[in-house]
Amino acid sequence: MSYHSFLLEPISCHAWNKDRTQIALCPNNHEVHIYKKDGNNWSKIHVLKEHNGQVTGIDWAPESNRIVTCGTDRNAYVWTLKGDVWKPTLVILRINRAARCVKWSPKENKFAVGSGSRLISVCYFEQDNDWWVCKHIKKPIRSTILCLDWHPNNILLAAGSCDFKCRIFSAYIKEVEEKPAPTAWGSKMPFGEVMFESTGTSGWVHGVCFSDSGNRVAWASHDSTVAVAEGGKTAVCASLTSETLPLLCVTFITENSLVAAGHDCYPVLFVYDSNKAAMSFGGKLDVPKQSAQKGMTARERFQNLDKKATTDSKEAVLESVHKNSISQISILNGGKAQCAKFCTTGMDGGMAIWDVKTLESAMKDLKIV
Amino acid sequence: MAKNTLSSRFRKVDIDEFDENKFVDDHDEPADQQGPDAVEVDNLIRQGDMMAALHIALRNPPINSRNPAIKERAQAVVLRVLTSFKSSDIEPAVKSLNKNGVDLLMRYIYKGFERPTENSSAILLQWHEKAFAVGGLGSIVRVMTARKTV
Numbered sequence: 407m408s409y410h411s412f413l414l415e416p417i418s419c420h421a422w423n424k425d426r427t428q429i430a431l432c433p434n435n436h437e438v439h440i441y442k443k444d445g446n447n448w449s450k451i452h453v454l455k456e457h458n459g460q461v462t463g464i465d466w467a468p469e470s471n472r473i474v475t476c477g478t479d480r481n482a483y484v485w486t487l488k489g490d491v492w493k494p495t496l497v498i499l500r501i502n503r504a505a506r507c508v509k510w511s512p513k514e515n516k517f518a519v520g521s522g523s524r525l526i527s528v529c530y531f532e533q534d535n536d537w538w539v540c541k542h543i544k545k546p547i548r549s550t551i552l553c554l555d556w557h558p559n560n561i562l563l564a565a566g567s568c569d570f571k572c573r574i575f576s577a578y579i580k581e582v583e584e585k586p587a588p589t590a591w592g593s594k595m596p597f598g599e600v601m602f603e604s605t606g607t608s609g610w611v612h613g614v615c616f617s618d619s620g621n622r623v624a625w626a627s628h629d630s631t632v633a634v635a636e637g638g639k640t641a642v643c644a645s646l647t648s649e650t651l652p653l654l655c656v657t658f659i660t661e662n663s664l665v666a667a668g669h670d671c672y673p674v675l676f677v678y679d680s681n682k683a684a685m686s687f688g689g690k691l692d693v694p695k696q697s698a699q700k701g702m703t704a705r706e707r708f709q710n711l712d713k714k715a716t717t718d719s720k721e722a723v724l725e726s727v728h729k730n731s732i733s734q735i736s737i738l739n740g741g742k743a744q745c746a747k748f749c750t751t752g753m754d755g756g757m758a759i760w761d762v763k764t765l766e767s768a769m770k771d772l773k774i775v
Numbered sequence: 776m777a778k779n780t781l782s783s784r785f786r787k788v789d790i791d792e793f794d795e796n797k798f799v800d801d802h803d804e805p806a807d808q809q810g811p812d813a814v815e816v817d818n819l820i821r822q823g824d825m826m827a828a829l830h831i832a833l834r835n836p837p838i839n840s841r842n843p844a845i846k847e848r849a850q851a852v853v854l855r856v857l858t859s860f861k862s863s864d865i866e867p868a869v870k871s872l873n874k875n876g877v878d879l880l881m882r883y884i885y886k887g888f889e890r891p892t893e894n895s896s897a898i899l900l901q902w903h904e905k906a907f908a909v910g911g912l913g914s915i916v917r918v919m920t921a922r923k924t925v
Contacts, residue, residue, distance in 0.1 A: 548798055569798065609920040629920040630913035647874060649911025
């Protein structure tokens with residue numbers, strides 16, 4: 407596990423390029439910085455300046471090497487690398503509130519933007535006009551869309567929203583693709599159709615993720631729960647309440663295991679058992695090196711009692727790698743089926759890379775099924 | 776200064792009520808939730824069976840009900856049970872609850888904090904400490920994010 411502190415400001419969002427040698431991130435301002443790995447260091451090679459508001463989402467398409475960014479200025483830009491410079495193309499999203507998240511579809515011919523205008527803009531490139539065009543998914547969304555994830559079939563889109571629901575929509579654009587084959591979530595998929603809507607959890611849905619097969623979707627909501635739904639005749643939902651602060655981001659690392667992280671500043675493993683349709687807590691994935699427990703003198707004990715009304719010797723220092731909330735988690739190697747490495751960035755301006763094999767061997771009882 | 780000769784009635788209008796995009800919660804049917812059975816709970820307290828009293832008091836929470844009287848009554852019953860406990864019995868009582876029970880207990884505790892009486896806060900704080908040890912920050916977050924009160 408390695409940790410690199412990029413900035414003092416929070417990292418609003420990040421995205422990796424195809425071979426994981428470059429990372430694009432937003433240092434909590436209007437710009438996007440691209441860093442290149444240089445041995446053990448990271449050097450800034452590009453600064454993308456076009457947005458007029460904070461950049462809230464970045465996604466880097468691995469095959470076509472295009473970056474899409476969206477921001478609070480209600481715009482999205484698609485950046486293409488021309489020689490040594492990234493050139494932006496404006497995409498008119500037709501929204502009147504900030505954009506919050508953006509994701510390329512698996513085939514990279516479309517991308518979806520979630521916004522505070524209570525709608526999702528699905529954008530595709532129209533060859534005739536040489537211009538990005540967007541279609542809106544409005545019903546039945548009633549509040550800001552916080553997070554998005556695409557199904558591997560390039561059609562279905564999972565969206566987590568502030569109206570306490572996680573939904574799966576169809577984002578089928580007939581201009582750019584064929585009619586899709588039936589999936590576990592349904593067979594009729596006209597544009598904007600709701601294939602699934604969650605019930606049972608309350609709280610804003612901060613993070614959503616499809617599994618590698620697309621048959622399962624997981625979401626983390628603000629009431630400190632994480633839930634998995636499996637598509638089928640009737641979708642089966644399993645949720646788990648946790649004793650920790652709310653989780654902000656979640657991702658599948660195998661078909662049955664999820665890693666989630668949030669305001670508690672460390673990633674956590676959850677395991678989903680489809681036979682019992684139940685989720686269980688797998689373990690905390692951040693075991694700090696045990697610092698030697700200093701003995702407390704009687705004087706210190708009395709001072710603690712006087713100041714803090716407790717004789718506890720725990721200092722108010724976080725023992726985890728990240729010193730502030732983790733806001734985004736991304737898979738580096740292995741895909742969502744057999745993830746070998748994943749990366750977390752957070753409000754402490756740092757990025758940590760976690761190796762699944764090392765974690766498994768370091769923590770006994772940790773079973774990643 | 777010029778006197779305001781126009782009507783000021785518009786200042787009393789609640790503009791948010793007319794917002795067409797106003798978020799309205801889904802209304803679940805108010806299931807027949809009458810709150811816990813006060814008589815049964817009273818009997819158990821008199822007999823001294825505190826654990827059973829607690830479990831009965833935490834049944835049928837009037838979460839979906841829109842009748843404030845039912846909610847008041849339920850709160851009163853639960854508060855009676857909580858204050859009748861001996862301090863040393865609180866911890867085993869909390870341990871005997873399942874996850875949902877602890878969350879529900881937390882909701883009643885915070886409801887009790889809203890209207891403090893003579894010595895209710897002290898007892899509630901003791902309960903809060905024990906419930907927090909089991910439920911953690913998550914149970915408190917769930918109380919704060921719940922759209923419907925108990």
